[in-house]
Amino acid sequence: MTAESAPKWRRLEPDERREQIFTCAAQLFGERPYAEVSTSDIAARAGVARGLINHYFGTKRELYLAVVKRALTVPYVAVAQLPSGSVEERTNAAVEWFLDMVSKQEKMWLAAITPEGIGRDVEVERIVDEADRRSADRVLQAMGFAEDDPRWEQLNALVRTYGGMVKAAGREWLVRGTLSREQVRTLLSTQLLTLVKDVLPQITPAPR
Amino acid sequence: MTAESAPKWRRLEPDERREQIFTCAAQLFGERPYAEVSTSDIAARAGVARGLINHYFGTKRELYLAVVKRALTVPYVAVAQLPSGSVEERTNAAVEWFLDMVSKQEKMWLAAITPEGIGRDVEVERIVDEADRRSADRVLQAMGFAEDDPRWEQLNALVRTYGGMVKAAGREWLVRGTLSREQVRTLLSTQLLTLVKDVLPQITPAPR
DNA sequence: GACGCCTCTTGACAGGTTGCCAACAAGCGG
DNA sequence: CCGCTTGTTGGCAACCTGTCAAGAGGCGTC
Secondary structure, rough: OOOOOOOOOOOOOOOHHHHHHHHHHHHHHHHHHHHHHHHHHHHHHHHHHHHHHOOOOOOOOHHHHHHHHHHHHHHOOOOOOOOOOOOHHHHHHHHHHEEEEEHHHHHHHHHHHEEEEEEEOOOHHHHHHHHHHHHHHHHHHHHOOOOOOHHHHHHHHHHHHHHHHHHHHHHHHHHHHHHHHHHHHHHHHHHHHHHHHHHHHHOOOOOO | OOOOOOOOOOOHHHHHHHHHHHHHHHHHHHHHHHHHHHHHHHHHHOOOOHHHHHHOOOHHHHHHHHHHHHHHHHHHHHHOOOOOOOOHHHHHHHHHHHHHHHHHHHHHHHHOOHHOOOOOHHEEEEEEEHHHHHHHHHHHOOOOOOOOOHHHHHHHHHHHHHHHHHHHHHHHHHHHHHHHHHHHHHHHHHHHHHHHHHHHOOOOOOOO
């Protein structure tokens, strides 16, 4: 019998261990809702003591936030520069680009737009809002609005409401299959065009 | 000293007590996310023993479901018979009515449209979907579509996507204050009108 | 006016979860 | 080979939830 000094556990670099726990947590949060994933589950899958999770992430909630944040950041990274044609052409191109992007990142995108866990949490809301605002900025830029427009704040808010429709349409298309890609394209193009041509121009500069 | 037999607690009719607890729960769920409202909090506000909540509603989750359900149902029950004028008049009336309703039930409505408080719960999802579908039905009826239209399923889905915008707009208006009621009115009216006049007519009968 | 009973209401208990922290030990540097 | 840094463990205390038998409010009856 070789006197193996069998270590009960292996010591890892902080970043490495942190990433390992993060990965396991992401898997579990993808499988079950937030409340049904206990830190014990995460620790078990990572083959680690439960306390270590708190050591690295502080709180179960903070760990969840980290997961959501990464999931939301990835999808909206590279918005290709849109063609500089008429408004109609640009809206169509934007919608088409969007549909392609979603097609490729289906699961990722769906997971990101339905933070399936902690809800109405200030921090989660902030993270999601940040992503929404950034994509609304891109839409406004693509539609030719000047970035120093005094109405920017409200224009952005209006585009964000359009984002609500986009998410809902994505769910109808991808999850429920009640709408075809073509129907979604028509819907989103038409509505975006109306938004840009009929609604946005009516907005008066910020009230104060 | 009058020998007052001071009762430690008052005995109420089941329906009455149930309603009282329900109301307090609705308030709290409107103030904080699901996870941050303990049954103790609800019991405290209702001036009642915690166990009584389980007696009436079984589970915290069931109580929450009841709250969400009512919040989603009440608003859409009495869609007053809309005036039978032009499409424009009817959309305006519908949007205006909706804004009034929301103003009155602000907290309740907000809590209901962001039921992520419990996280991708199948039951919650079902309830929300049910309500969304029902209100979409009402919108279609009000806009003069025949209930046996073969495209009904898809028309309904399209209106549901509009619902996504409605919810987003409500949040911008009530929660963040980035949009005024007037702006929301303009947005929702214009977009609904476009949906009804430009998008819906393009939908071809169900593919199979 | 007093009593009895129905059932509404309470309070305590068990199981489970989370955050914290002091002690332990892996494994590199001297 | 030994000591020290620090990654890691395991148990503790607080809290929350669902259950249940016991207690008491108050209506109906005599």
